[in-house]
Amino acid sequence: MTDKELMDAFLTGDLDEAGMARLEAELKANPDLVRELSDQQNIEQALKVLLGDDTADQQVTVSVLSVLRADPIDSFKNDLLAHVRKEADLKRREEEAAKAPVAPPPVPEVAEAFRPPVAPAPVRTPRRRVVPWAVAGSIAAAGLIALGIALYPAGVKSSAADAHAFLLSVGPGARLTREGRVLPIRVDMELVSGDRLTLDEPGETRIGFADDPTRLKIKGPAVFHFVQGGAAKRIELLKGDCEIAAPLQVEPFTAVTPHSELRFREGDVRLVSAADFARLEVRRGKASFTSRRDHKTIDVAADFYAVAGKDVELVAKGLDRTLPSPDGPGVVAVLRRVQGEVYVFSQSPADRTPAKPGRAILEGQAILTESRSSVVLDYPDHTRLEIGSDTVVRRLTDQKDRTRKLVTLERGALVADVAKQPAGKAMLLRTPQAEVAVLGTRFTLAAETEATRLQVEEGAVNFTRMEDRKTIQVRSGFYAVAAPGKPLDPAPLPGGVRYLDIDLNAGVTSGDGEWAVEGRTVKQGRVSRLAEGGASTLLCRAESEDKDSLVLEVVVDVDAATPDTAIDRGSWGFGLEAMFRDRTVVLRSAQGPEGTSVFEFPGVSAIPFEHGREGTYRLKLSIERKRGSDTVLRGKIWQGDREPDGWMIESVSDLDGPMTQVGLQTARSACTFSSFKVKVLKDESR
Amino acid sequence: MSEGERKGRMMMDEQSLIQKVQEGNLEAFGSLMDVHVRRLRAVIALNAPVPHLIDEIAHETYVFAYNHIQEFQRGTSFFAWLKSIAWNLLRAEIQRFSREQANQLKYAEKRVFEVAPGRTIEHSAKELDGLEKCLERVPPRLKQLIQMRYHLSFSTEEIADRVDQSAAWVRTTLCRLRRQLKDCVQDKMATEKA
Numbered sequence: 001m002t003d004k005e006l007m008d009a010f011l012t013g014d015l016d017e018a019g020m021a022r023l024e025a026e027l028k029a030n031p032d033l034v035r036e037l038s039d040q041q042n043i044e045q046a047l048k049v050l051l052g053d054d055t056a057d058q059q060v061t062v063s064v065l066s067v068l069r070a071d072p073i074d075s076f077k078n079d080l081l082a083h084v085r086k087e088a089d090l091k092r093r094e095e096e097a098a099k100a101p102v103a104p105p106p107v108p109e110v111a112e113a114f115r116p117p118v119a120p121a122p123v124r125t126p127r128r129r130v131v132p133w134a135v136a137g138s139i140a141a142a143g144l145i146a147l148g149i150a151l152y153p154a155g156v157k158s159s160a161a162d163a164h165a166f167l168l169s170v171g172p173g174a175r176l177t178r179e180g181r182v183l184p185i186r187v188d189m190e191l192v193s194g195d196r197l198t199l200d201e202p203g204e205t206r207i208g209f210a211d212d213p214t215r216l217k218i219k220g221p222a223v224f225h226f227v228q229g230g231a232a233k234r235i236e237l238l239k240g241d242c243e244i245a246a247p248l249q250v251e252p253f254t255a256v257t258p259h260s261e262l263r264f265r266e267g268d269v270r271l272v273s274a275a276d277f278a279r280l281e282v283r284r285g286k287a288s289f290t291s292r293r294d295h296k297t298i299d300v301a302a303d304f305y306a307v308a309g310k311d312v313e314l315v316a317k318g319l320d321r322t323l324p325s326p327d328g329p330g331v332v333a334v335l336r337r338v339q340g341e342v343y344v345f346s347q348s349p350a351d352r353t354p355a356k357p358g359r360a361i362l363e364g365q366a367i368l369t370e371s372r373s374s375v376v377l378d379y380p381d382h383t384r385l386e387i388g389s390d391t392v393v394r395r396l397t398d399q400k401d402r403t404r405k406l407v408t409l410e411r412g413a414l415v416a417d418v419a420k421q422p423a424g425k426a427m428l429l430r431t432p433q434a435e436v437a438v439l440g441t442r443f444t445l446a447a448e449t450e451a452t453r454l455q456v457e458e459g460a461v462n463f464t465r466m467e468d469r470k471t472i473q474v475r476s477g478f479y480a481v482a483a484p485g486k487p488l489d490p491a492p493l494p495g496g497v498r499y500l501d502i503d504l505n506a507g508v509t510s511g512d513g514e515w516a517v518e519g520r521t522v523k524q525g526r527v528s529r530l531a532e533g534g535a536s537t538l539l540c541r542a543e544s545e546d547k548d549s550l551v552l553e554v555v556v557d558v559d560a561a562t563p564d565t566a567i568d569r570g571s572w573g574f575g576l577e578a579m580f581r582d583r584t585v586v587l588r589s590a591q592g593p594e595g596t597s598v599f600e601f602p603g604v605s606a607i608p609f610e611h612g613r614e615g616t617y618r619l620k621l622s623i624e625r626k627r628g629s630d631t632v633l634r635g636k637i638w639q640g641d642r643e644p645d646g647w648m649i650e651s652v653s654d655l656d657g658p659m660t661q662v663g664l665q666t667a668r669s670a671c672t673f674s675s676f677k678v679k680v681l682k683d684e685s686r
Numbered sequence: 687m688s689e690g691e692r693k694g695r696m697m698m699d700e701q702s703l704i705q706k707v708q709e710g711n712l713e714a715f716g717s718l719m720d721v722h723v724r725r726l727r728a729v730i731a732l733n734a735p736v737p738h739l740i741d742e743i744a745h746e747t748y749v750f751a752y753n754h755i756q757e758f759q760r761g762t763s764f765f766a767w768l769k770s771i772a773w774n775l776l777r778a779e780i781q782r783f784s785r786e787q788a789n790q791l792k793y794a795e796k797r798v799f800e801v802a803p804g805r806t807i808e809h810s811a812k813e814l815d816g817l818e819k820c821l822e823r824v825p826p827r828l829k830q831l832i833q834m835r836y837h838l839s840f841s842t843e844e845i846a847d848r849v850d851q852s853a854a855w856v857r858t859t860l861c862r863l864r865r866q867l868k869d870c871v872q873d874k875m876a877t878e879k880a
Contacts, residue, residue, distance in 0.1 A: 004861035005854055012842060036865075038735070043864040045731035045740060046817055049724065051836035057723040060741055064748040065716050180742045180779060198738075371839045390838055413848065446848060448833075455850070494850055643843050645853050 001645070003030075007037055011044045055275040058258040059238040063225055066236050066256055067194075162211035163230035165191040171203030171220050197224040199240065202340065209233065214253065217243040222273075227256075237273040244269050252288075260308040261290040267302070277309025277350040289314070307350045317351075331360040332396045333379045337616060339640065340373025340389070349392065363402065367393045369412070379405065379419075382519025383427065384674065386415040398428070406430070413446035417675060419519030426462075434482035435464040442499075442520065442677065443474075451483035457499040457677055463488075476501070477680075500542040500550075500678040502662060511536030513666060522673045524666045527560050527572075534562070534668035537577065542678055544659040549681040552576050552621040552662060554673050558614045561669040565593050572668035576621045581657030587621040587635040587649075588665060599637055605651045615639060622647070623655070624681075631655045700764055707755050715752055722765050728814050730772055739779060747772040769811055812878070813871055820870035828863055835860060 001009065006023045009015045015023065027033050049056070167189045176185045177196040183189075191197070191207065199205055199220030207216040209229045218224055222240020232251035235242075238258065245268045246253050252263040257273035260280070267285015272278065280289050282300045290297040291308035300306045304316040335342070335355050343352035344361065349368050355375060361367065369375060369391045377385045377396075383405065387393055391412020398406040405427040407416075420440035421427050429436040431447035434454070441459030445452065454463050456474045464471040465482040474480045477498025478490040492498075504522055509515045513536025514526040528534025544550055554576060561572040575588025589609060591597045600606035611617070620643075622634040631654065634647035664673050700721060706714035723744065730743045750771050751758070758767055824832065834840040834848065846853045 001854070002858065005857040008842070008857035008861045014842065039868045040861065040864050041735070041737075042732045043817070043868050045734060045737055046728050046814065047821075047832065047836045047864075047867075048737075049728040049731045049740065050818070050821075051832065052839070053837075054724070056741060057720075057727065060723055060727070060744045060748070061716060061719045063745055064719060064752075065712065067745075067749060068712055068715070068752055175738070177738065177742065180739070180746070182738060372841065389840070389844065444848075497850060643853075 003033060007033075007040050010037070011041060053275055055239060055258075058275070059223060062238060062256065062258045063196075063236065066225070066227065162209075163193070163228055165207050165209045165216075165226055165229045167191065168206035168208045168215070169204065171199055171201070171205040171218075173201030173203070173220060174199050174205055191226045191229075193226065193228050195226045197226070198222075199224070212247055212249075214244070214246040214249075219243075237271055239273055239275075241270070241272045244271065259292055259310075261292065263288045263290075274309075277307055277312055279305060279307045279350065279352075281305040289316075307348075309350050312348065312350045330362045332363055332402075333361045333377045333385075335359045335361065335367075335375055336378055337374075337376040339375070341370035342373050342375045343368045343370075361396060363397060364395075366395070367391075381419045381421075382521050383419045383421075384417040384520065386417070386675070388413040388415075401425075404428070409445060409447045409452075411447050411449075413444065415442070415444045415675075417442045417520045430466075431482075433466055433484070435466060437462040437464070441476075442675075451481050451486070453479060453481045455479040455493065457679075458501055463490075498680050500544060500662075500680060502540050502542045502676060502678060504538075504540055504676070507538045507540040507663075509536065509538050513537075520674070520676075522664060522676070523559075523671075524664075524673075525559075525670050527562050527670050528668045529562065529564075530668070534572075535665065536667075537663050537665050539577065539579065539661045539663040542659065542662045544678075544680055546658045547625050547627060548658065549625050550578065550623045550659060551679040551681065552578060552623075552677075553679070554619050554664065554676040556617045556619060557672040557674070558617065559670040559672055561591070561613045565591065571596065573665075574617075574619075574667070574669060574671050575665040576619055577661075577663035577665055578621065578623060578659050579661040579663070580655045580659055583653065583655055585621070585623065585633055585653065585655070586665065587619065587633075588667075589617070589619075589637055590667070599635065599649060601633060601635070601649065601651045604633075604653070605649060607649050609637065609648075611639075618643070623659075625655065701760055704755070704758065704760055704764060707752070708758075708760075712752075715748075715755075718764070719748055722768055725765065725814065726768055726772060728817075729769055729811060730776060732813050732817070733773075733776060735780060739776070743772055743776050743779060746775050750775070766811075812875055816871035816874040817867060819874065820867050823870070824863070824867075828859070831856065831860060832863065 003026055010023055167187055170185055170187055174185050175198040176183045199222045201220050203220050205218045211230055219241040223238040225236035227234040234254040236256045248266045252265050255262040255271055257278040260278035262271055262280055264285055264287035268283040269287055270281040280300055282302050282304055284302050287300050288297055289300050289306050291314045296314050298314055298316055300316045304318055306316045308314050336357055338355050338357045342355040344355045345352035345366050369387055369389050371389050373389050375387050392410040394408035394410050395406055398404040404425045407429045409431045418427050418438050418440050426437040426439050429445055431452040434452040438461040442457045443461055444455040454474055456476050456478055458476050460473050460475040462471050463474050463480050465488045467484055470488050472488055474490045477493055479493055480490045482488055504517045512528045512530055512534055513524045515538050516523045556574050565571055571590050571592030573588050573590040575586055578585045586602050589599050597610035598606040599609035618638055620636050624632040630652045633651045633653055636648045638644050662678055703714045703718045727740055727744050731740050734740050747768055834845045842853045842856050846856045
């Protein structure tokens, strides 16, 4: 990494320990770099604020208003009065029961009234407002303390003493801020009024309360503000998802979000706080839910939910707990590989439910992904949509002809891997600016506010601008942008990138496998039990030009692997192949018993690499060719959507002539291969 | 409505909100916050040595402003008042942070902290104006990168994928862009001063 890359990775929080050490060394060696980093950070922060959405602005506003609204002296006064009354009632009843004459309470001495053990710890954040009548309040409070001591027997526990909460478990990326300072966070840590808990990553953090078994489960990413515990518990959920289970409370439990206020005395609820709405689901008990926009309040009973926010009517609706079966009536597609926050909705995005892998999508249902989230959607004919982050896909089929695929991409981006469609029923993808008609190919479509970009990897598609219905054809290696007032012309992808056509249906298989091509997905369904080998290959024609540099990519779902990986029984694995005139390049992951698992160019170089038996992996093979020098081979393998920087393995070879075939390999495992593509890079030396 | 009229109207609305707040209306303070919160956070962001101070200082600034609203002189600039509160809080926070938190910071954060002070509130406010103007001049292709990073919150890899470049290219280009923006802002300020 260069200095610039290091600084940028530092600013985005992507530097690992090694990277941090390198940056540290650079900063020590070059003092000017410190000023540069400081400047970079300030501009970075300012751009984030200026160009980001208004969530953070709202969070500041809500958090300030909440602190100013919650009056510590009021709450302390009320708590104390409640206890005083309760104790007085109890005492009176006991005395009446004993039929004893009612004796006047002893007059307390002023000095006794301020004994240290009874001095309460009012739930007060240092940030809170000192109200103008604070002095008068303090005097009144002192009087009440005196009265309280008179009525309390020695050793009675103050309610305020139990007003804190504590961390039962801590999720990844959790940060606790107290009075402006970030504290090291740990399990069992006490939370006090004013603490702010920020969860940057997906994961759960659990919170308990000192005075009763109330429990909170917060799912990151989230921002949580602990206002107070005790008899009148109050929290703020500025962002994220929180489940609350509370036993009967003296005062209602209050949870505030930028769009709502929730109050309930007992039950199990789930509260979701998003930038534009808040959603409450009640599983047990009853809750009152107030929209902060118009201050309207409704009661939400068990098995009902309500949504408050911009342009949303505040009404309670029944929770639909029955999910459609993937092969049920009206099902148009099934969700796979759900990562991050992905939702399904019918009418409004505010009315959404979290999506899970395997969930069936019905006609008329839409899909929404949040930032850093993605989902793969499969149609029954194996057409696949890889839906990226911050995306809304409204429709999946044509309302008039349900056998025709019609996708409405409201915003965001998706990659479509389209299986061959029936004649006369080209799949249509629409954005506010454009329409794409396709009979079978692979491309990326991205809809921004004012423009739609189409990038074709394989084959060709018809691209129509809605404004004037002008249609152009965009071929592999080209892109086009539809935007008002801009010319609609295909242009070559930067860097001269294009993709080779791979006809999977015309592939040749070998070895001990059962290969099946379903649309643009290839399955090898047989786990070979052969002691040695058990390898199988599918080879397809994919001709490059002489000296082309290439990148082969594929997504591999390992469906099953042999349980038998003893040294004398061989191993299992999967890989990619590229055939040249006189040599074949293979990049594979070979999983054996402990210590023998490798990621390798077989017979050339290998690094230790071991992963679980099943899961989804992405594999990339780069073949870089330059005239007059050897070919450089590089490979990497990873899980998830975040491709690691750099390569994991590298080798050199003297390849001759053009590539003629590409292939997929399995060994003693059943795998599904998708998104298989070969990118051709421009040879810069020519 | 002309720009001058619009500003005048906003100023009038703001003054009536301040009057309501001074009469004890908390909801009016909410509206007042909405008007300035973005720019206030941006001013703080241009000077905060670590990102999480931005919202903390904005929060403290508003709480302080509400508690001292009676001291605010109507007819003067409310945003200027907020900025000076924020500035004092930030300065105090930097001093406190460098004393108490230095050992908890990563080396790079610590060094950034050390070079943080040395500017003035007026400087930072002008810097923000300059940055907004400089942003308008960024060519559309590069503006797309800025939008993807800061508006759409795409990861480097997602941006790289969309512009069909390597992650290293994205990081380097964004780094250069920020440098150019900083230089542009400084040029603007130097020109104004001259």
